[in-house]
Amino acid sequence: MTVISSQKNTEALTLTFVAEFDSPVESVWQVWANPRKLERWWGPPTYPATFDEHDLTVSARSRYYMTGPDGGKSHGWWQITAVEPPHRLEFDEGFADEHGEPSTSMPNSHFVVTLEAAGSGTRMTTVANFATADDLEKLVGMGMQEGMRLAMGQIDGVLSSTTV
Amino acid sequence: MVVSQLSDDEVDRVFHGLADATRRDIVVQVLRQEQSISALARRYDMSFAAVQKHVAVLERASLVVKERRGREQLVHGNPDVLHEAGRLLEAYEQIWRHRVRAIEDILSEDREKGKKK
Numbered sequence: 600m601t602v603i604s605s606q607k608n609t610e611a612l613t614l615t616f617v618a619e620f621d622s623p624v625e626s627v628w629q630v631w632a633n634p635r636k637l638e639r640w641w642g643p644p645t646y647p648a649t650f651d652e653h654d655l656t657v658s659a660r661s662r663y664y665m666t667g668p669d670g671g672k673s674h675g676w677w678q679i680t681a682v683e684p685p686h687r688l689e690f691d692e693g694f695a696d697e698h699g700e701p702s703t704s705m706p707n708s709h710f711v712v713t714l715e716a717a718g719s720g721t722r723m724t725t726v727a728n729f730a731t732a733d734d735l736e737k738l739v740g741m742g743m744q745e746g747m748r749l750a751m752g753q754i755d756g757v758l759s760s761t762t763v
Numbered sequence: 764m765v766v767s768q769l770s771d772d773e774v775d776r777v778f779h780g781l782a783d784a785t786r787r788d789i790v791v792q793v794l795r796q797e798q799s800i801s802a803l804a805r806r807y808d809m810s811f812a813a814v815q816k817h818v819a820v821l822e823r824a825s826l827v828v829k830e831r832r833g834r835e836q837l838v839h840g841n842p843d844v845l846h847e848a849g850r851l852l853e854a855y856e857q858i859w860r861h862r863v864r865a866i867e868d869i870l871s872e873d874r875e876k877g878k879k880k
Binding site: 603605607609610611612614616618620621622626627629630636639640641643644723725727730731732733735736 | 775777778779781787790791849851852853855856858859860861862863865866867868869870871873874
């Protein structure tokens with residue numbers, strides 16, 4: 600059973616997400632470290648991710664793209680800023696142009712991932728901190744395509760309860 | 764799909780407004796209760812002019828509204844705009860819920876493979 604809690608900080612534009620998995624820390628680390636595993640979950644269902652380059656060492660840059668329902672590609676990058684396998688990973692994330700080159704020098708978000716043993720399983724805490732709401736909006740926009748809406752069945756509720 | 768009711772420029776102003784710790788605190792304070800600029804200046808041990816500058820940044824982002832009442836300039840919060848930021852984070856949270864389910868699928872596959880060995 601995956602136990603989830605999350606905490607949003609609107610002022611600081613941060614989302615802290617905690618999940619527990621029934622697998623050892625080393626296995627959960629692999630879903631971040633192994634690009635073939637990572638690309639199976641990083642992109643939303645209608646925007647599957649493909650990682651061309653991915654290496655969890657400090658200052659290494661990952662290159663990936665997500666393919667949308669219309670075949671269009673959205674490119675992105677990670678830059679690893681701290682790594683302590685299999686317990687801690689920090690990276691900046693940003694958008695890239697069609698050649699995979701960063702489209703702005705500034706990252707759009709910073710992630711801190713920690714994995715710790717919890718009984719026989721693993722607790723994963725992900726803190727995502729966004730630079731601007733515009734960046735967040737782009738990511739959310741991609742995640743809210745039809746497939747996501749059907750899969751989650753919750754987005755409509757979120758929207759209807761918050762329409763200004 | 765258009766997610767936000769704010770334009771890109773407006774969104775940038777909102778997050779520039781919220782990028783400073785003092786300004787974030789001003790927003791929190793004036794959302795709770797409207798405050799005069801002089802009261803805010805006392806709170807932060809800052810000059811009236813410095814606080815006025817912060818308030819002007821927040822005002823441009825529509826995060827706060829300034830109102831002159833008698834000799835005082837009162838500042839109050841604009842919850843609608845903050846609400847927008849909250850809504851985006853909520854939508855992002857849904858992405859993470861989905862991601863965690865996808866990770867769980869991968870891990871349970873791995874566990875099955877482990878059993879077969």
